[in-house]
Amino acid sequence: MAKKIALVCDSTADFPPGMAEQLGLNILPVHIFVNGKDHLHGKTISNAEVLKNLRKKKEVYTTPFYPFECTQLYDRLLQKYDEVVSFHLSKHISGNYKSACAARQFMGEKEAGKVHILDLENVAVSLALVVKKAAELLRNGTSPASLEKTLEPYKKNAFLSFTVDNLVWLKKGGRVNAFDAFVGNMLDFKPIIELKEGRLSPIDRHRGKKPALKRLVSMAEEAFNRFNGKCEILMGYAGNLEEVMVTREKLAAAVGKPADSIPMAEAGATISVHTGPGSAFVSLLPSQT
Structure with a gap:
């Protein structure tokens, strides 16, 4: 029987309407602070609201999700899936990848071994395209363990x-x-x-x-x-x-x-x-x- 694989992506990937749902992605929201108030991207604040606040010259900045937020999501998904593949934007742009890697420290050794965390070296719309390609490769038989190597030329050529x-x-x-x-x-x-x-x-x-x-x-x-x-x-x-x-x-x-x-x-x-x-x-x- 084929393994059931859960897909996770941080909210920094910009997908056309409906694509994230079509790919079956579980979205990890980054934190967005507006004048010191913490919001979760896509859950308690929308992209349009962020732009509105920027136009009003409010102080707006983002921070990565916390490791424990990743741990909670990974643990919940492993109750229904055999493995988890977690996609993140370039570590040179944000600390999301680092935070996701840190999350495994709070998991049991066996569970942590089932979570594959990938730095896709892209952001925004290019990250969305690489995630879409990754999901396609997994559907076509690429294993989670070998996905990063298979994806490498796509990441580099995006x-x-x-x-x-x-x-x-x-x-x-x-x-x-x-x-x-x-x-x-x-x-x-x-x-x-x-x-x-x-x-x-x-x-x-x-x-x-x-x-x-x-x-x-x-x-x-x-x-x-x-x-x-x-x-x-x-x-x-x-x-x-x-x-x-x-x-x-x-x-x-x-x-x-x-x-x-x-x-x-x-x-x-x-x-x-x-x-x-x-x-x-x-x-x-x-x-x-």
Whole structure:
């Protein structure tokens, strides 16, 4: 009899509507603090509410879930499943992976051995695509013990890039210094930020949002061609749905796909706290490696 495997994912993955449920994921919410009040992402505060608070200039920041929260979920799942596979964003961006690993210290040795914790080295929409691929591999017979090795080329080849509307949020997150943020906003510079080796790095900047979005499209087209068109595409928005829908139309035309074949996801709080309202994201993942 095939083993029953439970899938866990932290709430930093940004899925299109219905996908997390379709994949059977158990979501571990990160903590979101608004003016000192603790909220659970997706349970006691929504992505839209986070953006609303950011626009009001309230103090908003995120922290990882606590190890005991992971332990409670893993123990509960092991009452019904044979093994647990737990997916997390890059350890270079957040402490979620570290917290999940620490949770095993509070479990019995036998139970802890049934929990497989993976750093997928991605975030937001790219994390969602890698989680989807992982679930597909497990369904097709990959064992939890060998999943990390099988996933490695997908993790390394995932493409994620985005731009922001205002540099103030990147300044708060330490991505740019105060002077650069001030001058950048004065001159309307919009950075292009890319995920490289599990880290977010600014690689380019453009004067104005339209040129920045145009560059996002061209970068995504380059990735699409690099994957010979055999890839999944997922776009993300943060309170700017119409703007990203227009960008999707341009990307679809560039790669020869219907626009509605490119799904979209609302950016989660973990990324939007650092990028702010008006951010636009695009991710691609090769179908095969």
